[in-house]
Amino acid sequence: MTLAFETRTYRLELRDDGMLATIHAHGGEHLLDLRPLAALDTVEGPDETLAVEPPRRVDEGTVVVDRRSTRWERASTTLVCGDEAIDVLATVEGKGVLAEAHLLAVRSLLRGQPTGFLPSGTSFRTLFSPNPGDPGKLVRHASEPAVVGVCGDGTPGRGNWFFTPAPLWLGLTTAELAAPEDGDWVGVGIAAPVERLAFPELLYRPADRAFSLALDYEGHTGVDGVYEAPAVVLSFGIADPYAGLRRHRDELSARGVAPPVRSRSAPAWWSEPIFCGWGAQCALARAEGAGAAAFARQDAYDAFLDTLERHGLEPGTIVVDDKWQAAYGTNEPDPTKWPDLRGWIARRHGRGQRVLLWWKAWDAEGVEPELCIRTPDGLPVAIDPTHPGARELLRTTVTRMLAPDGLDGDGLKIDFTARTPSGRELTTHGDGWGIALLHALLAIVHAAAKEAKPDALLVTQAPHPAFVDVADMIRLNDMLRLDDHGTFPPVVPQMRYRAAVARAACPELLVDTDDWCVPSRAEWRAYVDAKTELGVPALYYVDTFDWSGEQLQESDYEALRQAWRRWRGERAA
Numbered sequence: 104m105t106l107a108f109e110t111r112t113y114r115l116e117l118r119d120d121g122m123l124a125t126i127h128a129h130g131g132e133h134l135l136d137l138r139p140l141a142a143l144d145t146v147e148g149p150d151e152t153l154a155v156e157p158p159r160r161v162d163e164g165t166v167v168v169d170r171r172s173t174r175w176e177r178a179s180t181t182l183v184c185g186d187e188a189i190d191v192l193a194t195v196e197g198k199g200v201l202a203e204a205h206l207l208a209v210r211s212l213l214r215g216q217p218t219g220f221l222p223s224g225t226s227f228r229t230l231f232s233p234n235p236g237d238p239g240k241l242v243r244h245a246s247e248p249a250v251v252g253v254c255g256d257g258t259p260g261r262g263n264w265f266f267t268p269a270p271l272w273l274g275l276t277t278a279e280l281a282a283p284e285d286g287d288w289v290g291v292g293i294a295a296p297v298e299r300l301a302f303p304e305l306l307y308r309p310a311d312r313a314f315s316l317a318l319d320y321e322g323h324t325g326v327d328g329v330y331e332a333p334a335v336v337l338s339f340g341i342a343d344p345y346a347g348l349r350r351h352r353d354e355l356s357a358r359g360v361a362p363p364v365r366s367r368s369a370p371a372w373w374s375e376p377i378f379c380g381w382g383a384q385c386a387l388a389r390a391e392g393a394g395a396a397a398f399a400r401q402d403a404y405d406a407f408l409d410t411l412e413r414h415g416l417e418p419g420t421i422v423v424d425d426k427w428q429a430a431y432g433t434n435e436p437d438p439t440k441w442p443d444l445r446g447w448i449a450r451r452h453g454r455g456q457r458v459l460l461w462w463k464a465w466d467a468e469g470v471e472p473e474l475c476i477r478t479p480d481g482l483p484v485a486i487d488p489t490h491p492g493a494r495e496l497l498r499t500t501v502t503r504m505l506a507p508d509g510l511d512g513d514g515l516k517i518d519f520t521a522r523t524p525s526g527r528e529l530t531t532h533g534d535g536w537g538i539a540l541l542h543a544l545l546a547i548v549h550a551a552a553k554e555a556k557p558d559a560l561l562v563t564q565a566p567h568p569a570f571v572d573v574a575d576m577i578r579l580n581d582m583l584r585l586d587d588h589g590t591f592p593p594v595v596p597q598m599r600y601r602a603a604v605a606r607a608a609c610p611e612l613l614v615d616t617d618d619w620c621v622p623s624r625a626e627w628r629a630y631v632d633a634k635t636e637l638g639v640p641a642l643y644y645v646d647t648f649d650w651s652g653e654q655l656q657e658s659d660y661e662a663l664r665q666a667w668r669r670w671r672g673e674r675a676a
Contacts, residue, residue: 104167106158108184112340115184116387121155122170122209122216123224125184126189127496128339128592132277134289135337136224137316139168139180140209141193144202146322146527148173150195151210174199174210179219188354190294191335198327200319202527206301206335208315222308222315224231227289229281230307231274231344233566233604238583239592241283245275245309250302253523253541257586262566265580265601268538268567270608271305272351274344281675283600287343292351295333296360297569300538303525321537322527326390342667348607352568361568367611369557374514374613374639374674375419375668376667379516381461382619382643383407384424389649396397396426400440401447410645414660416667421451421561422516424461430469432486434500436510445510455512460504464544465522470479470496476524476531485524488544489533497544501551505559514551514560516578517545541565562615564606573610576639577605578615582630583622585650591622602637614638625652631662635670 107119110129114441116126117139128133139158142150154171164184175197183190193206207223227245234251243249251271255264271293271443278286298479302323306317318336336354341347355361384398404423411418427444429437436444448458457608465485467475474493475483487493503509523541534542545563549572552559579601582594598616605614616634618641621627627648634640642645642663646655 106160107426108164110184110186110339110552112187113189114188115170115182117158117166119157121158121170122213126337128272133226135226137191137337138183138208138221138223139191140170140207141178141180141332142205142208142210142220142573143175143178143193143195143330144204145174145199145326146202146522147199148174149210150178151212152178153212157212165179169448170209187340188290188338188371191337193201193332194329195326195332196329199325201324201326201330202322202324204320204332204510205317206318206332218237220315222310222313223669224313224367225275225598226312226316227275227287228279229276231288232269232307233278233344233348233608234263234269235264235274235580235597235601236602237587238597241596242280245314248309249273250304251306252302253520253538254303254523254525257584262584262587266564266566266604267520267523267541268565268570269604270348270351270567271300272348273307274341274347283344285343288344288347290338290341290351292335292336292338292354293318293333294336294355294358294360297542298535298539299333300569301536301540303523303537321525323531340574345607346601347651348604352608352610355568362571364610367575368461369575369613370560371674372419372558373560375457376451376670376671377420377422377639377641378408378411378418379422379424379618379641379643380404380407381422381424382649383645385620385649386644386647389652390647399424399427401442401444405498407645411642414506414657415664416642416660417454418456420457420459420513422459422461424516424650425463425518427460427551431463432468432470433496434460434504448511452511457515457560459516459562460510460512462515462517462548464517464520464541465524466519470528476529478526479528479530484526484529485522486544488530488540488547489531489535491532493532493663494547497547498551501548502555505552509555513556513558514562514575515546515548516562517564520564538567542570542573545570549573566608566612568608572608574609576613576615577609579605579638581616581617581619584622585620589624594622594630598630598637599633605638616641618643620650621648623651624648624655624659628659628662631659631666635666635673640666640670 151173156169175195177196181192232249253267278284302318343535356363384395389397
């Protein structure tokens, strides 16, 4: 007999063979032919299903579908039907090391049923991801893949590195390429404590009018007993994706897997306009034919700030960017570039300004190999936050950068979190992998920074709700993917979308609007006018745009002066 659950937002009918659960919107529109099953593969082999038992009802809103697995002693999926959401919980029991977990799908060896990989069917046409990828897209067709995680770069197929991680949530609608503000949306989210997010990425894998979700544990999570995969939460009746992200944050907080939203008292200087020298470094590099890192120098930054001062611009916060340090892993000032970084910071303090130091996450330059995540050949890939010695090195390094008896910096601009290690054959000293490992790294840095200087400002690019405890500000990151061919898309819509994601998922955190890379003076001017609506205004240039070679004009400086006055006036009101 078919089991049915109906609420004011959806109707679910579960077939009596347990193979499909059909979900309709409250108005009758078909949404999903859901596979209430899973396949939790191990490194020893795939998890294939030999039999599926008839669904058994546990209570009014809960049903369990048991299956017989080729890999696990027991396996089941539990559906928990609430008023506005359905939890799908896959559980296995046995012993093995996880490879990929396929959720809302099954590997079938069932007699009398189709065999092979069977995903969930869908009528969705539009997909919204909170993880920025192609800057020309705010939504995509539901037949396109999506990735949310902590790995990416500028190479083909890996351009999803702007937020690491974004919320593990996707929005879907049956409307054809709907704008984010249009249509009725269904949310597909992942809910679990951050330490159980032991995979680098959530993958949305589309098929012909179908999709499944995949979590690749890459052989770094062992199971000995009962293991419950992160819950898939299907949410219904969502007005727009940003409302869906707000609901997702509330759901995570209610489950105790993310902090509840609470307003924070922030020092006034955290909201001061930011000058980051990276764009100016790049402009010098273009003019002189050298690498941009060569211009992270004391004399260059003095010149940058002198130029801004001549034009009536005095930023409250200065970011000394890549590469002020002699080695990324140890973060000692390069004496050839910064003969007296501590004194330089002190002089800026004397002018009422604060200084953030750029910190490259994961980089093991200058670090002993035994403190690192390594390849089978023993080559270091990244510093290992599971190693006690590496944790102590991180604490010592951060303390030296920020403590009053050290360099006396005021915080960190944390970058390159998209370099989170990924690979089955990489080895760590202790437990932890993927998203969970990045959180562990940032937790060490955050704790050391706050101990060294309680009002230190930590800027990350991780608007996942579980990461609000290791951040004070979310940076919107680079405007463009410079490795993309063809014309560049408009900047402002992309940055509005990113800011909206950050505000919806992490409303207690400030937003750093970034400023690099500018495709043209006209695009930059449009963004200058929009920044004060989105977050703390950031400036990366002083006289020349690195990509186009155009010069800033007096009208540009006047636009900046007006924007900063407006921003400061609103903060003071």
